[in-house]
Amino acid sequence: xxxxxxxxxxxxxxxxxxxxxxxxxxxxxxxxxxxxxxxxxxxxxxxxxxxxxxxxxxxxxxxxxxxxxxxxxxxxxxxxxxxxxxxxxxxxxxxxxxxxxxxxxxxxxxxxxxxxxxxxxxxxxxxxxxxxxxxxxxxxxxxxxxxxxxxxxxxxxxxxxxxxxxxxxxxxxxxxxxxxxxxxxxxxxxxxxxxxxxxxxxxxxxxxxxxxxxxxxxxxxxxxxxxxxxxxxxxxxxxxxxxxxxxxxxxxxxxxxxxxxxxxxxxxxxxxxxxxxxxxxxxxxxxxxxxxxxxxxxxxxxxxxxxxxxxxxxxxxxxxxxxxxxxxxxxxxxxxxxxxxxxxxxxxxxxxxxxxxxxxxxxxxxxxxxxxxxxxxxxxxxxxxxxxxxxxxxxxxxxxxxxxxxxxxxxxxxxxxxxxxxxxxxxxxxxxxxxxxxxxxxxxxxxxxxxxxxxxxxxxxxxxxxxxxxxxxxxxxxxxxxxxxxxxxxxxxxxxxxxxxxxxxxxxxxxxxxxxxxxxxxxxxxxxxxxxxxxxxxxxxxxxxxxxxxxxxxxxxxxxxxxxxxxxxxxxxxxxxxxxxxxxxxxxxxxxxxxxxxxxxxxxxxxxxxxxxxxxxxxxxxxxxxxxxxxxxxxxxxxxxxxxxxxxxxxxxxxxxxxxxxxxxxxxxxxxxxxxxxxxxxxxxxxxxxxxxxxxxxxxxxxxxxxxxxxxxxxxxxxxxxxxxxxxxxxxxxxxxxxxxxxxxxxxxxxxxxxxxxxxxxxxxxxxxxxxxxxxxxxxxxxxxxxxxxxxxxxxxxxxxxxxxxxxxxxxxxxxxxxxxxxxxxxxxxxxxxxxxxxxxxxxxxxxxxxxxxxxxxxxxxxxxxxxxxxxxxxxxxxxxxxxxxxxx
Ligand SMILES: *[C@@H]1O[C@H](CO)[C@@H](O)[C@H](O)[C@H]1NC(C)=O
Ligand SMILES: *[C@@H]1O[C@H](CO)[C@@H](O)[C@H](O)[C@H]1NC(C)=O
Ligand SMILES: *[C@@H]1O[C@H](CO)[C@@H](O)[C@H](O)[C@H]1NC(C)=O
Ligand SMILES: *[C@@H]1O[C@H](CO)[C@@H](O)[C@H](O)[C@H]1NC(C)=O
Ligand SMILES: *[C@@H]1O[C@H](CO)[C@@H](O)[C@H](O)[C@H]1NC(C)=O
Ligand SMILES: *[C@@H]1O[C@H](CO)[C@@H](O)[C@H](O)[C@H]1NC(C)=O
Ligand SMILES: *[C@@H]1O[C@H](CO)[C@@H](O)[C@H](O)[C@H]1NC(C)=O
Ligand SMILES: *[C@@H]1O[C@H](CO)[C@@H](O)[C@H](O)[C@H]1NC(C)=O
Ligand SMILES: *[C@@H]1O[C@H](CO)[C@@H](O)[C@H](O)[C@H]1NC(C)=O
Numbered sequence: 013x014x015x016x017x018x019x020x021x022x023x024x025x026x027x028x029x030x031x032x033x034x035x036x037x038x039x040x041x042x043x044x045x046x047x048x049x050x051x052x053x054x055x056x057x058x059x060x061x062x063x064x065x066x067x068x069x070x071x072x073x074x075x076x077x078x079x080x081x082x083x084x085x086x087x088x089x090x091x092x093x094x095x096x097x098x099x100x101x102x103x104x105x106x107x108x109x110x111x112x113x114x115x116x117x118x119x120x121x122x123x124x125x126x127x128x129x130x131x132x133x134x135x136x137x138x139x140x141x142x143x144x145x146x147x148x149x150x151x152x153x154x155x156x157x158x159x160x161x162x163x164x165x166x167x168x169x170x171x172x173x174x175x176x177x178x179x180x181x182x183x184x185x186x187x188x189x190x191x192x193x194x195x196x197x198x199x200x201x202x203x204x205x206x207x208x209x210x211x212x213x214x215x216x217x218x219x220x221x222x223x224x225x226x227x228x229x230x231x232x233x234x235x236x237x238x239x240x241x242x243x244x245x246x247x248x249x250x251x252x253x254x255x256x257x258x259x260x261x262x263x264x265x266x267x268x269x270x271x272x273x274x275x276x277x278x279x280x281x282x283x284x285x286x287x288x289x290x291x292x293x294x295x296x297x298x299x300x301x302x303x304x305x306x307x308x309x310x311x312x313x314x315x316x317x318x319x320x321x322x323x324x325x326x327x328x329x330x331x332x333x334x335x336x337x338x339x340x341x342x343x344x345x346x347x348x349x350x351x352x353x354x355x356x357x358x359x360x361x362x363x364x365x366x367x368x369x370x371x372x373x374x375x376x377x378x379x380x381x382x383x384x385x386x387x388x389x390x391x392x393x394x395x396x397x398x399x400x401x402x403x404x405x406x407x408x409x410x411x412x413x414x415x416x417x418x419x420x421x422x423x424x425x426x427x428x429x430x431x432x433x434x435x436x437x438x439x440x441x442x443x444x445x446x447x448x449x450x451x452x453x454x455x456x457x458x459x460x461x462x463x464x465x466x467x468x469x470x471x472x473x474x475x476x477x478x479x480x481x482x483x484x485x486x487x488x489x490x491x492x493x494x495x496x497x498x499x500x501x502x503x504x505x506x507x508x509x510x511x512x513x514x515x516x517x518x519x520x521x522x523x524x525x526x527x528x529x530x531x532x533x534x535x536x537x538x539x540x541x542x543x544x545x546x547x548x549x550x551x552x553x554x555x556x557x558x559x560x561x562x563x564x565x566x567x568x569x570x571x572x573x574x575x576x577x578x579x580x581x582x583x584x585x586x587x588x589x590x591x592x593x594x595x596x597x598x599x600x601x602x603x604x605x606x607x608x609x610x611x612x613x614x615x616x617x618x619x620x621x622x623x624x625x626x627x628x629x630x631x632x633x634x635x636x637x638x639x640x641x642x643x644x645x646x647x648x649x650x651x652x653x654x655x656x657x658x659x660x661x662x663x664x665x666x667x668x669x670x671x672x673x674x675x676x677x678x679x680x681x682x683x684x685x686x687x688x689x690x691x692x693x694x695x696x697x698x699x700x701x702x703x704x705x706x707x708x709x710x711x712x713x714x715x716x717x718x719x720x721x722x723x724x725x726x727x728x729x730x731x732x733x734x735x736x737x738x739x740x741x742x743x744x745x746x747x748x749x750x751x752x753x754x755x756x757x758x759x760x761x762x763x764x765x766x767x768x769x770x771x772x773x774x775x776x777x778x779x780x781x782x783x784x785x786x787x788x789x790x791x792x793x794x795x796x797x798x799x800x801x802x803x804x805x806x807x808x809x810x811x812x813x814x815x816x817x818x819x820x821x822x823x824x825x826x827x828x829x830x831x832x833x834x835x836x837x838x839x840x841x842x843x844x845x846x847x848x849x850x851x852x853x854x855x856x857x858x859x860x861x862x863x864x865x866x867x868x869x870x871x872x873x874x875x876x877x878x879x880x881x882x883x884x885x886x887x888x889x890x891x892x893x894x895x896x897x898x899x900x901x
Contacts, residue, residue, distance in 0.1 A: 056116075056146045059123060060153050063115035067108065070272035073279050099268045099421065100348050102178075103334040106193045107268060107316040109155030110332070114317045115276060116150055118208060156319035163187045169783035174461045175468065175696050177345065177352045179336030182505070182695050189504050189693065190337040192347040195318040195330035196265070196509035199685070200623055202328065202613030209321075209329025211293055211314065212610040220616070223653025227296045228610070229310070231651055231662060232602035235644070236582040240525040240544075243580050246573040246737060249674070251528075252565075252717075253482055253735040254573045255428045257519040260475050262343040262420045262429070264690075265512040266334040267608075269313040283311035290314060293611055295603050310599060314611050330509075331612055335420065337507040338694050339475055341467045343420035344436050355419060356460065361792075363444045363460030365437055370412075373560030374726060377438050379416035379423070379430075390414055392424050392552035414553040427527055427548045428568060431561040438724035440467055443757070450761040455779035455790045462760065466712070469698035472691075473715045480687060482735050484680050485673030492684030496691060496699045505693030508686055510620065513612050514661035515682035517605050518675055521576045521665050525583040528567030529559075534729070534741045537563070545585040546598075562725050569721075569730065572737045576674065578644045578666060606659045617663030617678075618656040624681035629655040640668045707759040714753040722747035769805035769812050777843070778819040787812070791819035794843030 099107075120142075142150075151157040165171070165181035175182065179191040188194045205214045212218075213225040273282045275289035282292035286309040294309035321330025335347040344365075346352040357366040368378040384390070392415035415424045418433045443463040448454065454462070481489040527548040531537030540558040548554070555561060574583065582602050590599035618628045629635040635655045636645035644666055652658045660678075667676025675683065691697055698704060698712065718730035729744040732751045738744060745751055762782050765771045772787055774780050778797075779790040785805045791797045799817025806813045824831050824845040825838035832838040832847035839846045 055123065056120070056142070056149060059116050059119040060112075060150060062119055063112050063154075066115050066276045067111050067272070070274045070276045070279065071108075073274040074272050099266070099334050100351055102348050102350075103193050103268050103332070104271060105155065106159050106319065106332065107270060109159050110317045110319045111270060111272075113150065113154040113156050113319060114329075116154060121208070154319075159193075159319045163191075169786055169788070172702070173783060174465060175338070175340055177336075177342075177349050178347060179338055179340070179342075182338065183501055183693065184695075185501060186504070190506050192336050192342075193318075193332060193334055194506065195320045196267075196333050196512060196612075197504055197506040198330075199508050199510055200615050200619055202330075202509075203615045203619075204329065204613040209317075209613065211607075212613060213607075214288055214293070216296075221654045221656040223657055225610070225657060225659075226651040227298055228603040228606035228659075229295055229600060230298050231606055231659070232582070232587050232600050233298075234651060235647055235662060235666070236521075236602040237587050238580040238583055240583050240585060243525070243583060244575040244577050246522070246575040246674075248737050249482060249573045250569060250731075250735055250737045251428075251524055251571045251573050252568040253479065254519050254522050254524075255432060255568055256474070256479050256717075256735065257483070257516070258429065259343070259432045260339065260471070260479070261516050261519075262422055263339055263341060263471065264335075264337055264516070265507045266420065266422070267315045267331055267512060268334045270316045273311075273313060282313055285309070291316075293607065295600075295607055310603065312604065312607050312611075315608070329613065331513075333507055333512070337505055337690065338696070339468070339472050339690055340696070341419075341436065341464065341471050343418065343423070343433070344440060344467060345464055346419040351419065355417065361456050362441075362448050363456040363458070363463060364441045367437075367441075368416075371556050373434070373555070373562070376560070376725065377434070377441065378555065378560075379418055379434055379437055381412040382415040382417045384411055384413050392416075392550050394551075394553050414556065415550075416552055416555075424550050424552045426545070427529075427543075427551060427554060427564045430552055430555055431564040431568070434555070434561045435565070435720060435724050436467065439470075439720050440464070442723055443467065446757050447760055450757060453774050453780050454762075455781065457790075458779065458781050465696075466757075466760075468696065469704065469712050470715050470720075472698050473712060474717055476687065476691065478717070478733070478735055480683075483674050484684065485670050488670050488673055488680050489684075492680060493688055493691075496697070498692075499695055499697060499700050500692045501695075503689050503693035505690050507690075508682075509612055510614055510660065511682060511686040513609050513614060514605070514659075514664060515679055515686070517661055518576075518665050518679050518683075520586065520601055520605065521581045522573045522674065523583065523586060524571060524574050525585040527564070528571040529563035530566035530570060531559070531563060532726075534566050534570055534744070542567070544589075545583075546589040549590075560726075562727055565721060565725060565727060569734055570738055570741070573674075576665065576669065578639065578641050578668070581665065602662075605661050609659050609661055614660050616656050617658035617660050620660050620664070620682070621678055624678055626677055626681070631655075639666050641666075705759060711756050711759050715755060716752060718745075718752050719747075719755065722752060766805050768807055768810050770810075773803065773812055773816040775816055775818060778817075787816070789817050792843060794822055794824075795819040796822055 148157075151160075163180045165184055165187050167184075171181065178193075181187045182191070183189040202209070203212065203220075204210055205212055205218055212220070213228075216227070217224060270291040272291055274280060275282065275285070275287070275292050277289055278287075280287065280289060280292070282294065285292060286294050286296070288294065291314040293312045293314050295312050297308055297310060315331040318330045318332040321328045336342045346355055355365055357364045366380050368380050370381070371378050390413045392413055416430060416433065417423070418437070420433075423429055423433045440463050443466055444459045447459050447462050451459075476493070480493065483489075484492065523545070525545050527543045527545055529537075529540040529542055531539065536542070537559075540554070540563045543551075555564075586601040587603070588598060588600065590601050590604075618630075621628050627634070627638065629638055632645050632649045632655075635649065636642040639645050639648075648658055648663070648666065649655070655663075664676065664678045664682070667678055669676060670680055673680065694700075696703060699709065704712065717734045718732065721727055721730055721734070728747050729741070730747060730752060731738045731744055732749075763772070766782075766785070768785075772780070772782060775789060777792055777795060779792070781788045781790075786802050787804075788802045789797060790801075796819070797817050798820050800814050801817065803812045803814060803816050805811075821840070821842050823840045825840045830838060831845065836847040836849050839848065
């Protein structure tokens with residue numbers, strides 16, 4: 013529980029104590045709220061019961077709807093959008109708790125309201141109506157109590173060395189700062205339409221600063237829309253820079269929407285209704301729109317609330333960030349322990365990530381596939397009507413989709429994203445293997461964590477030192493993001509709502525309408541032609557069938573970014589054809605961004621200018637001066653009435669670019685503010701003293717994205733700086749060129765001796781890791797550790813204390829019941845065992861597995877798998893992957 017709510021509870025207790033003397037009534041109906049009284053438990057129970065009912069009914073309704081539309085065999089744009097936002101069980105649990113709480117609060121208010129004078133619009137303050145007991149009941153029953161519990165943080169050596177997957181305990185004092193499934197931070201308080209957190213523009217007639225808000229689709233059409241052909245190209249930046257922005261965005265934030273696509277109250281299907289009814293917040297299509305006639309609304313779902321903001325008494329709707337805020341490569345590794353484990357190859361002794369067992373990219377790895385949830389739907393497969401070069405062959409196994417599985421659910425969004433995910437998956441495995449050669453005594457977990465730690469640093473360096481100076485301009489970057497001065501635990505590194513919902517979406521206006529794909533030698537190839545952007549969305553199958561990731565990466569390296577120009581903002585691929593699947597109305601990314609900002613209650617443009625110490629325009633002339641463009645100012649004012657109300661995203665991208673940068677002053681301020689917090693508030697920041705040794709930091713300094721491309725693809729010619737536009741292929745350098753430096757990992761070799769205690773005691777078989785002045789031990793599977801799990805260098809005696817442990821073979825044959833099938837004989841071997849039938853050769857391992865499963869069930873199978881893993885450990889490069897370990901049912 014955060015401090016604010018602790019304070020709140022405390023004050024609530026006070027209130028309760030003071031009130032105890034007043035006559036306590038427990039009415040089931042509330043007749044007169046001018047008197048001081050509590051609602052009473054029956055009232056609260058009733059509200060809770062109905063809230064749970066409403067929430068679960070809407071979820072169930074949604075599932076049915078989805079099944080129905082899937083059985084029709086169609087993929088609607090909203091289905092694809094939902095695919096993005098697929099979240100793990102932790103996130104779903106939190107959302108359900110928050111939604112039950114939210115619905116409870118709303119019901120209580122409604123019940124109170126219907127019992128007050130109908131003409132008096134003043135809502136009663138719930139603090140005064142709920143006893144501490146009622147409050148506790150609501151928090152417990154909704155599930156929010158446990159969601160808001162403060163995690164317990166380890167303080168051992170490893171917890172100073174590796175990040176948690178969830179981001180929890182990065183800050184020891186505020187362990188939830190920056191963690192997954194916590195609300196976005198606010199730099200300015202939200203300005204919702206009402207006290208319950210209704211979005212801005214929920215009532216189209218509602219006045220803000222004396223003006224109503226224009227429909228977002230109008231803004232998109234009048235201000236953003238640009239013909240695909242009519243764009244200007246960036247003279248100096250490559251499209252890979254744009255891609256990197258999105259890649260990092262997927263490291264920083266994911267806003268889950270409610271799992272319900274049906275209205276809580278009525279059960280109406282949000283994707284077919286034009287009625288605003290939580291969580292449906294449909295986007296009206298104006299009459300002037302070429303789209304009218306197809307459908308009068310574009311579906312839109314409110315972002316899920318979080319428990320923290322939904323406290324019944326301090327109600328301020330907050331949205332959830334489902335992933336870690338930190339730049340920690342969480343899109344590669346996942347943001348929960350479970351998803352991290354799902355992505356690993358746990359049977360590999362090298363700490364590798366799992367690879368696709370069915371397909372490869374000319375010998376290089378691809379990501380594994382996601383299992384199919386619905387019987388025949390493959391959102392990432394070829395769709396009828398699309399021009400496929402080969403027959404529509406979904407990836408073999410009927411159980412699998414063509415969607416790739418990665419640490420972030422948006423991995424399949426488009427070909428560029430898939431290419432980067434694949435690239436860094438390979439880079440992890442490359443690093444882990446190289447580390448293993450340097451430190452053969454490291455356990456698989458150590459190899460994995462060390463590779464992950466390097467990957468985190470690589471992402472921080474590429475973002476702060478290569479990406480940000482291009483976006484902000486060198487000068488502004490060094491001014492707004494001054495050199496690192498150490499970890500500052502008072503800085504909250506959580507992603508700000510305005511950053512995720514508005515500021516970091518600036519790059520949408522630099523996206524090209526086409527996906528350029530180039531063959532070897534950077535030549536166009538008929539095998540993988542350049543595609544309109546909308547044909548690249550969710551087209552994972554193309555990676556498998558159309559030449560892997562190299563053509564996409566070559567395209568990103570060689571094609572320029574789109575230049576943001578005030579009368580050419582967003583290409584029609586994004587405003588008119590987003591997720592244009594078969595049937596259904598395509599989405600408009602511009603309108604979605606604006607609506608999202610209103611859903612999150614982001615204050616208008618003027619408030620953000622003031623926050624940044626910039627002028628706050630109050631007239632058209634002042635706005636025109638800021639925009640450097642009277643036509644644009646006039647367009648915006650015609651829509652919004654006042655500069656105050658301009659949605660912050662569109663206002664910010666309308667400002668002229670800073671010298672040498674690609675954003676205006678407001679965006680520069682907001683981006684710099686966030687990236688500074690992400691750096692200074694990160695206990696695992698790569699430059700922090702103690703994170704890496706001085707030699708390691710020096711090695712990391714030379715990190716190059718071009719090198720990573722060289723090391724993990726078939727591409728042999730790269731630009732020295734891949735974020736800079738390359739005009740001629742002659743300017744590309746071979747991977748062997750000194751300007752494409754290798755990442756030399758020799759500084760990661762663990763020393764064999766300690767200056768005080770001498771040679772480091774290692775054990776055989778067994779793993780060890782030197783952490784500060786402690787040696788930590790682990791045994792391979794099939795062995796148990798006998799003795800202490802760590803020894804320490806004692807500076808006085810200059811000896812390691814206590815004596816190091818040994819790894820002792822487990823005698824699996826001594827297990828009861830026997831691990832081998834009946835009528836067979838068990839033979840213990842180091843780290844494993846075999847079963848033989850008297851008179852016959854040893855049983856094939858798979859039949860053993862089958863028999864064991866039949867006899868002993870799951871527990872034995874687990875043990876068997878673990879044992880198998882151990883058996884192959886010492887022979888890593890040979891493929892001794894016998895059927896023993898394949899879990900055939
Ligand atoms: C509410 O209570 C007050 C004071 O107890 C009383 O004067 C008033 O008439 C009551 N109003 C109603 C609608 O019961
Ligand atoms: C509405 O209620 C408030 C107190 O909650 C009271 O001060 C005010 O006079 C009421 N107004 C009307 C019109 O009843
Ligand atoms: C509700 O009442 C409590 C105590 O009376 C007060 O501290 C709090 O600020 C009030 N909240 C609102 C939203 O008026
Ligand atoms: C709103 O408009 C009215 C009439 O045009 C004006 O009198 C009033 O001052 C305006 N209010 C604000 C807050 O601008
Ligand atoms: C492209 O933009 C120019 C002005 O910038 C405009 O005159 C022209 O009509 C536009 N072309 C298309 C196809 O819209
Ligand atoms: C896991 O690693 C083992 C051994 O290194 C390898 O044989 C197997 O193919 C890998 N599995 C996956 C899914 O990557
Ligand atoms: C597919 O593309 C080829 C050339 O790339 C074209 O000739 C053919 O008409 C296209 N087919 C469809 C169905 O669009
Ligand atoms: C699909 O999965 C089921 C259960 O996991 C398995 O029995 C079946 O063999 C699989 N089918 C294919 C084609 O892989
Ligand atoms: C890496 O660095 C070490 C020590 O600085 C050096 O001996 C080694 O040759 C380097 N390796 C490569 C591949 O450059």
